Amino acid sequence: MINHSLNELAALLAGKKISSAELTREFLVRIAKHNPAINAFVTLDEEKSLAQAAAADARIAKGDGGPLTGIPIAQKDIFCAKGWRTTCGSKMLANFTAPYDAYVIEQFDRAGAVNLGKTNMDEFAMGSSNETSFFGKVQNPWDRARVPGGSSGGSAAAVAARLAPAATGTDTGGSIRQPASLCGLSGLKPTYGVCSRYGMIAFASSLDQAGPMAKSCADLSLMMNVMAGFDNRDSTSLQRDQEDYARELNKPLAGLRIGLPREYFAEGLSAEVAKVVQDAIAEYRRLGAQTVEVSLPNTRLSIPVYYVLAPAEASSNLARYDGVRYGYRAPQYTDLLDMYCKTRAQGFGAEVKRRIMIGTYVLSAGYYDAYYLKAQKLRRLIAQDFAAAFKQCDVIMGPTAPDTAFKSDEKTDDPVAMYLQDIYTIAVNLAGLPGMSIPAGFANGLPVGLQVIGNYFDEARMLNVGHAYQQATDWHTRMPEGL
Amino acid sequence: MSLTLNDVKRIAHLARIEVQDSEAEACLGQLSGILGLIEEMQSVNTDGIEPMSHSQDVSQRLREDAVTEADQRALFQSVAPAVENGLYLVPKVIE
Numbered sequence: 001m002i003n004h005s006l007n008e009l010a011a012l013l014a015g016k017k018i019s020s021a022e023l024t025r026e027f028l029v030r031i032a033k034h035n036p037a038i039n040a041f042v043t044l045d046e047e048k049s050l051a052q053a054a055a056a057d058a059r060i061a062k063g064d065g066g067p068l069t070g071i072p073i074a075q076k077d078i079f080c081a082k083g084w085r086t087t088c089g090s091k092m093l094a095n096f097t098a099p100y101d102a103y104v105i106e107q108f109d110r111a112g113a114v115n116l117g118k119t120n121m122d123e124f125a126m127g128s129s130n131e132t133s134f135f136g137k138v139q140n141p142w143d144r145a146r147v148p149g150g151s152s153g154g155s156a157a158a159v160a161a162r163l164a165p166a167a168t169g170t171d172t173g174g175s176i177r178q179p180a181s182l183c184g185l186s187g188l189k190p191t192y193g194v195c196s197r198y199g200m201i202a203f204a205s206s207l208d209q210a211g212p213m214a215k216s217c218a219d220l221s222l223m224m225n226v227m228a229g230f231d232n233r234d235s236t237s238l239q240r241d242q243e244d245y246a247r248e249l250n251k252p253l254a255g256l257r258i259g260l261p262r263e264y265f266a267e268g269l270s271a272e273v274a275k276v277v278q279d280a281i282a283e284y285r286r287l288g289a290q291t292v293e294v295s296l297p298n299t300r301l302s303i304p305v306y307y308v309l310a311p312a313e314a315s316s317n318l319a320r321y322d323g324v325r326y327g328y329r330a331p332q333y334t335d336l337l338d339m340y341c342k343t344r345a346q347g348f349g350a351e352v353k354r355r356i357m358i359g360t361y362v363l364s365a366g367y368y369d370a371y372y373l374k375a376q377k378l379r380r381l382i383a384q385d386f387a388a389a390f391k392q393c394d395v396i397m398g399p400t401a402p403d404t405a406f407k408s409d410e411k412t413d414d415p416v417a418m419y420l421q422d423i424y425t426i427a428v429n430l431a432g433l434p435g436m437s438i439p440a441g442f443a444n445g446l447p448v449g450l451q452v453i454g455n456y457f458d459e460a461r462m463l464n465v466g467h468a469y470q471q472a473t474d475w476h477t478r479m480p481e482g483l
Numbered sequence: 484m485s486l487t488l489n490d491v492k493r494i495a496h497l498a499r500i501e502v503q504d505s506e507a508e509a510c511l512g513q514l515s516g517i518l519g520l521i522e523e524m525q526s527v528n529t530d531g532i533e534p535m536s537h538s539q540d541v542s543q544r545l546r547e548d549a550v551t552e553a554d555q556r557a558l559f560q561s562v563a564p565a566v567e568n569g570l571y572l573v574p575k576v577i578e
Contacts, residue, residue, distance in 0.1 A: 099558045192538050206536050235544065236537060304521045315498060322499075324571050329564035336574045337499075345501035353500055357491075357510070358517055360498040374524050376534030381527070383535060416516050432538025456538065 001026055002162035003479065006071060006219045009165060013060055013070045020053040020060070020070030024114050027072050031117065031163050034483060037144070040158040042077055042135045043085045043118040052114040059112050067222050069112030074164035076155050077118035078125055079210075080199040081105045084115070088201045089123040089133040089151075092327045092347035102199025103231045104168060104210050111226045116164050120154030123349045124318065125175055125203045127151050128421040131412055132351040140183060141480040142446055146405040149179030155213050156183040161483050166214035166223055170200060172207045173306055174401075174425025177437040180213055181400035181449025184439045186466060186476060187213040188220045191456050192432035193238035196231030204313040205236070207306075207429045216476050217438065217466035221246035224459060240457070248464040254288035256465065259393030263299040264424055270403045272443035277399045280440035280450045280469070284397070287468055294389040294396065298382045302427035303419055305382065308362050308375035309430075314352075315359025321347060354415060383431040390455045395465055399424055400437040400449035424451060434459050438466045439475040447478075486515050 001023065004012070012018045028046055035041050049072065056070035080086050080098035082105075087093045101109065108115065122132040130138040130153025138153045140146040141161040148157040152169030156179035159167050169176040171189035180187030188211045195210040202208065212223030224245035231237045258281065265274060281291060323329035323343030330342035348356070362371035389396060401421060411418045428435035433453055440450035450469075454462040470476050491511050495502040502510065556569060565572035 096562055099555065099562060193541075232544075232546070236541070238539060238541070298527075301524065301527065304523045307517060308521055308524070319499075323564055324573055325559075326562040327564075333574065336576050338501075339574055340499040341496075341501035344499055348500070353498075354510070354513055354517070356498050356500065357494045357514060358521075361490075361494045361514070361518075362521075364494070364497060370525075371521070373534055374529060376536060377529035377532040378524055378527060380532055380535035381529070383538060415513055416520055419517075419520070 002030065003477070004165070005216055006068065006165060006214070006222045009071050010067050014065060020056040020114060021050060023070065024049055024053040024072045024116065027116055027164060034161055034163060038139045038141060038157050038161055038163070039136050040119055040138055040154040040161065040163055041074070041117040042087060042089070042120045042154065045084060045117070048083065049114055049116055056112045056114060066111050068108070068226055070114065071165060072114040072116035073108055074116045074119050074155055074158045074167035075105065076152055076168050076170060077121055078170050078201045079105050079168065080201070081115060081118070084118060086118065086201070087135070088125070089121040089135060090348065090352070091134040092321050094134060094328065096327055100199060103196035103234065104200065104227055107226050107229065113226070119152070119158055119167060122151035122153065123352050124201070124314070125151040125170060125172055126314070126351050126355055128174070128178055128418055129406070129411065130154065131408065132349055134349060137408055140405045141483060142184065143405065146407055146446070147182070149182035149401070149405065151175040152179050152213060156180055156185055159183070159185055159213055159215065160480060162479060166212060166219055168210060168227070169213045170208060170210050171429065172204050172310060173429050174422040176211045176213060177400050177425050177435055177449065177451060178421060180437040182405040182447065184447030184475070184478060185213055185215065186217050186220050186436070186438045187211065188224065188436045188459065188462070189428065189434060190224065190228065190459055191434045192429070193236050194459070195227045196229065196234040196237045198231050198233040202317040204310040205317060206313060207310060209429070216470050217463045218246070218249060221249060221463045243460065245460050245463055248460045249467045251464050252288065253284070253465065253468045256284070256289040256395070257393040258284055258289050258291045259294035259389050259396040260291055261294050261296045261299070261389065261396060261398055263296050264398030268402050268420070268423065269399055270443070273399050273403060273448050276441040276443055276448040277450055281397060283469060283472060287472060292392050294392055296385040296389060296427065298378065298385050299423070299427055301378050302382055302430055303423060305375045305378045305430060306426045307358065307419060308371050309379065311355040311359035312363050312372050313359070315356045315363060318352070318356055323347070351415070379430045382427050386431045386433060395458070395462060396453040398451050400451040401425070404443050404446035404448060428453055432456070434462060436462050436466060438469065439478070441475050486511055486518065
């Protein structure tokens with residue numbers, strides 16, 4: 001059961017071969033066995049999960065189940081879920097029980113999916129290794145001494161270890177795609193504005209986007225059908241017609257034009273990763289696609305631009321954690337100002353404080369034009385690079401990350417080295433484009449992801465591109481040993 | 484652009500984060516490293532380029548000025564660190 005696709009699970013449920021209660025219990029048993037080591041989940045609530053499973057079984061018995069009814073889904077702990085502890089990986093929210101549901105959670109509830117538990121993540125989604133979580137590191141199921149990537153590291157490890165059939169993630173600079181790459185999964189960051197941010201704890205609002213993480217692109221398409229949609233409560237949610245993200249899955253790839261950005265195959269990319277990615281591209285040529293070299297000349301600027309915009313927006317968003325209305329409050333203080341300063345000093349971890357301080361600095365009096373405004377102008381240049389490239393191609397391909405999973409603690413003392421992990425993913429967030437990572441093979445026994453970048457709202461086409469590859473190869477079916 | 488220890492303390496104060504002197508030292512090196520990374524932006528001429536905040540360049544939606552939310556004060560205050568009679572408690576600010 002643990003290797004079944006969402007479609008296969010749905011068929012078993014609809015055919016009454018298994019019940020949602022049995023399926024949910026099977027995953028809860030696996031979690032109880034493996035999570036103490038892997039640490040992919042930070043909050044479990046068996047009673048709530050099984051109650052949802054029972055409700056799903058009743059719904060299926062009445063014959064009004066949908067594709068995800070009864071299927072357990074792991075939820076990144078950035079999504080508020082009513083009655084569930086929702087921590088965002090921070091001591092600041094370690095005792096916070098969400099009083100309402102995020103849009104994404106509402107959508108899964110409506111679909112009849114089961115919330116299997118809340119997954120570990122970098123604190124406030126700030127990190128590329130899941131090492132900044134207040135709740136401890138997450139092991140990469142492929143090599144327990146290595147990181148799963150981040151910030152959606154718990155979701156990635158949960159699906160890779162088959163502790164959940166699929167999971168949600170969020171991606172501000174690569175937080176779905178990089179962990180998907182490092183854990184051998186498929187992960188999609190949709191076009192900015194496609195999934196509502198309502199109830200998704202804010203990091204950098206102009207970049208944050210929710211998306212699915214699963215074993216295959218077919219599974220991603222079913223998840224997208226649930227997660228996407230217009231929501232009035234998110235001021236940047238886009239008003240668009242509902243679409244079926246699975247509608248193009250089986251289209252042939254003949255004539256597909258793949259753009260290969262020369263900047264993505266340059267210095268900084270590991271030779272082993274480059275080889276796996278080139279082999280994947282060769283497979284696409286066999287499937288009938290053509291390749292064309294394109295250029296994204298401002299790629300190198302995406303990291304500086306991101307490390308102005310994201311911390312600036314974070315410093316503003318995280319001002320709400322003041323120890324007054326919810327979350328942590330320091331036990332001892334002299335006055336109101338001291339309470340704020342001690343609460344925030346004790347409640348936030350080192351990386352979050354660093355980013356708040358960078359953001360505070362670039363937004364402080366006299367610096368706005370030199371930093372924030374400058375970065376927003378460069379952001380347009382970066383978006384224009386993609387627009388020019390898409391005149392020559394339908395999708396862009398390259399590596400998701402410059403290397404395979406690195407060792408725990410290898411980069412924790414050097415923030416800048418950690419930031420360079422996201423060199424191929426960040427520009428996609430800045431441009432607001434959809435980006436996906438799919439398993440393309442292994443280097444030294446560790447998974448390598450192929451990144452597929454699409455034009456705005458081309459998710460269905462990208463899923464088709466990923467699905468065709470997954471019909472021709474079996475990388476996405478591999479599972480780590482010992483589980 | 485290089486920071487001084489005093490800059491770090493000033494930024495921390497603006498951010499309402501208490502820093503000990505020993506922390507400020509470590510912070511100084513890391514923040515300077517990140518600002519060094521950011522400095523690369525200044526090498527590009529951006530005269531005449533419109534700043535971008537949303538890829539679709541959408542404008543803010545407006546809605547009727549009507550009450551849409553139910554009163555959930557008790558529920559929302561159930562997660563607060565200190566409340567009394569429906570009020571959030573903070574240290575005394577006016578003598």
